[in-house]
Amino acid sequence: MTEPPVIISEHQVSRLLHYGELVPRLEEALAKFSRRDVSEVIQPVRATLPLKKVNGYMCLMPAYMGNDGILSTKFVGVYNREKGSKLPSVQATVVLLDPESGSMKAVIEGNVITCMRTAAVSAISAKLLMPAQAKVLAILGTGKQAQSHYSVFTEMFSFQEVRVWGHRKEGMDRFRSSINGPVTLCDSAETAVTGADVIVTVTSSSEPVLLGHWVKPGAHVAAVGACRPDWREMDDVLMKEAVVYVDSREGAMVESGDIILSGAEVFAELGEVISGGKPALREKTTVFKSLGLGIEDAVSAKLVFDQWKSTTNHP
Numbered sequence: 001m002t003e004p005p006v007i008i009s010e011h012q013v014s015r016l017l018h019y020g021e022l023v024p025r026l027e028e029a030l031a032k033f034s035r036r037d038v039s040e041v042i043q044p045v046r047a048t049l050p051l052k053k054v055n056g057y058m059c060l061m062p063a064y065m066g067n068d069g070i071l072s073t074k075f076v077g078v079y080n081r082e083k084g085s086k087l088p089s090v091q092a093t094v095v096l097l098d099p100e101s102g103s104m105k106a107v108i109e110g111n112v113i114t115c116m117r118t119a120a121v122s123a124i125s126a127k128l129l130m131p132a133q134a135k136v137l138a139i140l141g142t143g144k145q146a147q148s149h150y151s152v153f154t155e156m157f158s159f160q161e162v163r164v165w166g167h168r169k170e171g172m173d174r175f176r177s178s179i180n181g182p183v184t185l186c187d188s189a190e191t192a193v194t195g196a197d198v199i200v201t202v203t204s205s206s207e208p209v210l211l212g213h214w215v216k217p218g219a220h221v222a223a224v225g226a227c228r229p230d231w232r233e234m235d236d237v238l239m240k241e242a243v244v245y246v247d248s249r250e251g252a253m254v255e256s257g258d259i260i261l262s263g264a265e266v267f268a269e270l271g272e273v274i275s276g277g278k279p280a281l282r283e284k285t286t287v288f289k290s291l292g293l294g295i296e297d298a299v300s301a302k303l304v305f306d307q308w309k310s311t312t313n314h315p
């Protein structure tokens, strides 16, 4: 008999998921994805539904990892909230299924998974592509992703300074009180990124917030926002000068305004670098354009579910 499905809350996910276990699982999954072996991973480009009446869009992100026994789908809504709204702009749920029977194993609140797996993948990109002895990290944006990126980047690396810029002062103040550690708040994006070795862009902007002529040659940019084909976070100068890495080539060609509109060439997927098929050109200016993959949610959800099973008493 199959076990009844469980519901795992945000609070439980925060308790169960740790970067130390998540990062190696994501590295493995990205490498498998880039091999395009359908006996290992099936993950189409996600379906996106415009939610015009409520000023947002909903993505459906299925993934099947046959050899790992993982079948899942994330539903994630992205909303352009009114100023002052207390609701998060990204709302996600991950459903984990039993691949054998198709029955539901768990429904997992997905906001923490989304924040942690996205930040962890950016940190993997930095591990591979940032210059040696990187000292200064700059984060553009002050929301949920800014917080998770601050956490994993300060956990995995030893930056001498972390700078943050947000387009609203309240956002910067909220950010400062939400994190556990030092930060330099900057008055402009240009001040934040000038001389920085690693730059993370995590804004909801649809126009460039990061200009190429501000970026130090050899710096690494992890670009996380602008996940629509007509949205940008970076200008053409940066996109044309940098060596561009992506999570998925197919996804990038359908969803990334920074790549589609600049005409920039994609050099490699992160998974190809992880498996050694493509080089990590650390000495060059590099951009990792992140869009988010269903496999990242799939391995995160499996990790959460396995931890939940091992820490909870079952009847």
Ligand SMILES: NC(=O)C1=CN([C@@H]2O[C@H](COP(=O)(O)OP(=O)(O)OC[C@H]3O[C@@H](n4cnc5c(N)ncnc54)[C@H](O)[C@@H]3O)[C@@H](O)[C@H]2O)C=CC1
Pocket (backbone or CB within 6 Å): 078, 088, 089, 090, 114, 118, 141, 142, 143, 144, 145, 146, 166, 167, 168, 171, 202, 203, 204, 205, 206, 209, 223, 224, 225, 226, 227, 290, 291, 292, 293
């Ligand atoms: N690549 C991926 O896997 C993922 C990407 N995202 C994207 O990352 C971005 C950040 O997501 P969250 O932190 O959850 O959102 P959030 O709403 O918590 O934070 C958004 C930040 O962008 C700032 N912002 C909004 N409009 C701006 C503008 N015109 N110029 C400059 N800053 C502006 C806000 O002040 C805030 O600091 C969004 O674009 C979201 O869609 C989110 C999840 C996964």
Ligand SMILES: O=C(O)C1=NCCCC1
Pocket (backbone or CB within 6 Å): 076, 078, 090, 114, 227, 291, 292, 293
């Ligand atoms: O992968 C995700 O999750 C998301 N990607 C882009 C938009 C927000 C959610």
